[in-house]
Amino acid sequence: MKILPGWDKKKNPERGVIRKRWHGRVTCALVFPEPYGVGMANLGLQTLYSLLNASENILAERFFSPKEKGPLGQAAQWLSEESRRPLRDFDLILFSLSFESSYIGVLKAIVDAGITLRSIERGCAEPVVLAGGVATFINPEPIAPFVDAFLLGEFEGIAPVFLDFLPRLLDRSEKRRDRLAAMAQSVPGTYVPGLYHPIFDSSGCFISWDREDDLPAPVPVVKAPEGLTDVPHTAILSPHAAFPEMFCVELVRGCGRGCRFCAAGFVYRPPRMWPMDAIRKTLKDAPDSCPIGLVGLEYMGRPGVEELCESLLGDGRRLAFSSLRVDELTPAFTRLLKRSGAKTATVAPEAGSEGLRRTLNKHLREEGILRGVETLAQAGIPNVKLYFMLGLPGEEDEDAEEIARLVGRIRETLAFRGKGRGRVSRVSVSVSIFVPKPWTPFQWAPFADVKVLKGRIVQLKRAIGRLPGITLSIESQRDALRQAVIARGDRRLAPVLEAVAVKEISFHRAVIENGLSSEMFIRKRDPLDAFPWEIVGHPVRRGYLLAEWNRALSGEETPFCDTTVCKRCGACGGHRTETGPWTKISQNSPR
Numbered sequence: 001m002k003i004l005p006g007w008d009k010k011k012n013p014e015r016g017v018i019r020k021r022w023h024g025r026v027t028c029a030l031v032f033p034e035p036y037g038v039g040m041a042n043l044g045l046q047t048l049y050s051l052l053n054a055s056e057n058i059l060a061e062r063f064f065s066p067k068e069k070g071p072l073g074q075a076a077q078w079l080s081e082e083s084r085r086p087l088r089d090f091d092l093i094l095f096s097l098s099f100e101s102s103y104i105g106v107l108k109a110i111v112d113a114g115i116t117l118r119s120i121e122r123g124c125a126e127p128v129v130l131a132g133g134v135a136t137f138i139n140p141e142p143i144a145p146f147v148d149a150f151l152l153g154e155f156e157g158i159a160p161v162f163l164d165f166l167p168r169l170l171d172r173s174e175k176r177r178d179r180l181a182a183m184a185q186s187v188p189g190t191y192v193p194g195l196y197h198p199i200f201d202s203s204g205c206f207i208s209w210d211r212e213d214d215l216p217a218p219v220p221v222v223k224a225p226e227g228l229t230d231v232p233h234t235a236i237l238s239p240h241a242a243f244p245e246m247f248c249v250e251l252v253r254g255c256g257r258g259c260r261f262c263a264a265g266f267v268y269r270p271p272r273m274w275p276m277d278a279i280r281k282t283l284k285d286a287p288d289s290c291p292i293g294l295v296g297l298e299y300m301g302r303p304g305v306e307e308l309c310e311s312l313l314g315d316g317r318r319l320a321f322s323s324l325r326v327d328e329l330t331p332a333f334t335r336l337l338k339r340s341g342a343k344t345a346t347v348a349p350e351a352g353s354e355g356l357r358r359t360l361n362k363h364l365r366e367e368g369i370l371r372g373v374e375t376l377a378q379a380g381i382p383n384v385k386l387y388f389m390l391g392l393p394g395e396e397d398e399d400a401e402e403i404a405r406l407v408g409r410i411r412e413t414l415a416f417r418g419k420g421r422g423r424v425s426r427v428s429v430s431v432s433i434f435v436p437k438p439w440t441p442f443q444w445a446p447f448a449d450v451k452v453l454k455g456r457i458v459q460l461k462r463a464i465g466r467l468p469g470i471t472l473s474i475e476s477q478r479d480a481l482r483q484a485v486i487a488r489g490d491r492r493l494a495p496v497l498e499a500v501a502v503k504e505i506s507f508h509r510a511v512i513e514n515g516l517s518s519e520m521f522i523r524k525r526d527p528l529d530a531f532p533w534e535i536v537g538h539p540v541r542r543g544y545l546l547a548e549w550n551r552a553l554s555g556e557e558t559p560f561c562d563t564t565v566c567k568r569c570g571a572c573g574g575h576r577t578e579t580g581p582w583t584k585i586s587q588n589s590p591r
C-alpha cells in the first residue's frame with residue numbers, strides 16, 4: 001500500500017482508501033456485519049478489499065454494521081464508507097464472515113436494504129448475494145437459505161477464476177438460477193446452497209444431501225496457490241480501528257500445534273509461513289508513524305522472525321504480537337517484547353489442570369507456564385492476562401479449583417519477582433465457556449450442561465475471590481449457548497435467525513417458537529453421525545479427527561505438525577507440493 005502525498009488527516013482520517021468511478025465497472029459491496037472498529041482490524045477483509053480493487057473493472061466499497069436505526073424507527077441505513085451509497089445500488093454483495101455471531105447481521109443487512117431475504121425468492125434484477133470467510137467454511141448451513149452462493153476457502157485461490165466469471169454471473173439476460181449453477185460448475189470453491197437439499201430423518205437428525213446438476217459434494221475448499229508474493233497486510237489505516245493505525249502483516253497462516261478446540265487450526269491446515277523476503281518487502285510500505293502488528297497463530301521461534309523483530313525495533317518501529325507461547329519464551333524474545341513497549345503479556349493455559357491441558361493437546365506443562373511468567377517478570381513485563389475455558393470435555397468440579405490454584409501460583413511468581421524491583425504486578429483472568437466447533441476433534445462433544453456450568457462458575461468466582469488483586473471476567477453462559485447452537489446448526493435455524501433479525505425477539509425464544517430446542521444442536525454426537533457442515537470439503541480427514549477425539553478422551557497428546565514428513569491428517573501431500581512461496585512449518589524448524 002502506498003500512502004498518497006497530500007493526505008489530509010482532518011478531512012479524512014483513513015489512509016489507503018480506494019475510490020473509483022462507478023461508470024462501467026462491476027460494483028461490489030464488501031460487507032463485514034460488525035462495528036467499524038472490529039471490521040477494520042480484520043486482515044481478511046483488508047485483503048479482500050485489496051484483491052477486488054486490484055482489478056481495474058471492479059469497484060469494491062466497505063460496509064459495516066450501522067450504529068443506529070433509521071429515523072422514526074425505520075430500518076438502519078447500511079451505507080458504504082467510500083461513496084455513502086446504499087447496498088441495493090451494488091451489483092454484487094459479498095459478506096466477509098469471521099464469526100458465526102455475524103450471521104444475524106447478514107440477515108439484518110439484507111432486510112434493511114430492502115432486498116428479498118430468501119435466495120430462492122430473489123428477483124433477477126436484485127444484487128447477487130455471496131458470502132465467504134472462515135465462519136462460512138467452518139459451517140455455512142445456518143444462513144444457507146439467504147445466500148445465493150458461498151465462496152469456500154482462501155480468496156487468493158478463488159479470485160482469478162471468480163473474477164473472470166463475474167460478467168456471466170451478472171448477466172441478467174440469463175436466469176438467476178442458471179447463472180448460479182454455472183458458477184458452481186466453473187468456479188472452484190463455489191457452493192450454491194439452493195442446489196443442495198439436506199435430508200433429515202424422522203427424529204430430526206441430519207442424514208445426507210440431495211443435489212442437483214451433478215454438483216460436487218462435498219465442495220472442496222480452495223487454498224491460496226503457490227507462487228504468490230503479495231503478503232496479506234493492512235490496506236487502509238484508520239485511527240478508529242480496534243488497533244488504531246496499526247499496519248498488520250500476516251507472517252503465518254494456520255497452526256501446527258493441533259489444539260483440539262481450535263477450528264482455525266484445522267481448517268487452515270497445513271500451516272504455512274510467508275517467505276521472509278516477501279514479508280520484509282511488504283513492510284517497506286508501512287508508514288513510519290504506524291505500529292506494526294505481526295499476525296499469525298504461531299510464529300514465535302520460527303526462522304527469521306527474531307531477526308525481523310530486531311531490525312524493525314532497530315529502525316525505531318513499535319511492534320505488536322498476536323501470538324505468544326509462554327513456555328517457549330526465550331530471554332531474547334522477551335527482551336524484544338520489552339523493547340516493543342509491552343507492559344502486559346497474554347498467556348492462554350486454557351485449563352488449570354495438567355490432565356485437561358492434555359485433553360486439549362496444549363503441550364503446556366505447569367513448570368513451563370511458571371518459567372515463562374518468570375522470564376517475563378525478569379525482563380520487566382510485570383502484568384499478565386490469563387485465558388481459561390470452563391465446560392471442557394472431561395472437566396470435573398475440581399478443575400474450577402485448579403484454575404484458581406494455577407492463577408495463585410502465577411501471581412506468587414510475579415509478586416516474588418516484582419518485590420525485588422519494588423513493583424506491583426496486575427493479573428487479570430478471562431474465562432470463556434467452551435463451544436465445541438465443527439471441523440475439530442471436539443465436534444462430537446456436547447456443550448456443557450447448563451446447571452453444572454453454573455455451579456462451576458460460582459465455584460471459580462469463590463476460589464479466585466480468595467486471591468487478592470485478581471481481576472476476573474467470565475463470558476455470559478447465554479451468549480455461549482447461542483454461539484454453540486449456531487456453530488453446529490443447520491438450515492432448520494434459518495427461521496430462528498430470521499425471527500431474531502426481523503422481529504427482534506431473543507434467540508432462545510425464537511428457537512422455542514420454531515419448534516426446536518438447543519439440545520438438538522449441542523448434544524453429544526455418535527462417531528457415525530453425519531454432519532451438515534461436511535458439505536464443506538476440507539482436506540483434514542474425518543477419521544483423523546475421530547482418532548483425535550478418542551485420544552482426547554484418553555488424555556493422550558499428539559505431536560505438532562511436521563509438514564516435511566507427516567501425512568497423518570490428510571492436509572499435506574495431497575493437492576499441494578512441498579515447494580513454493582510458502583515455507584511449510586516443520587517441527588524441526590529452529591524454535
Ligand code: SF4
Binds near residue numbers: 562564
Ligand atoms: S499432514 Fe501432518 S503436518 Fe500436514 S497438516 Fe496434517 S498433521 Fe500437520
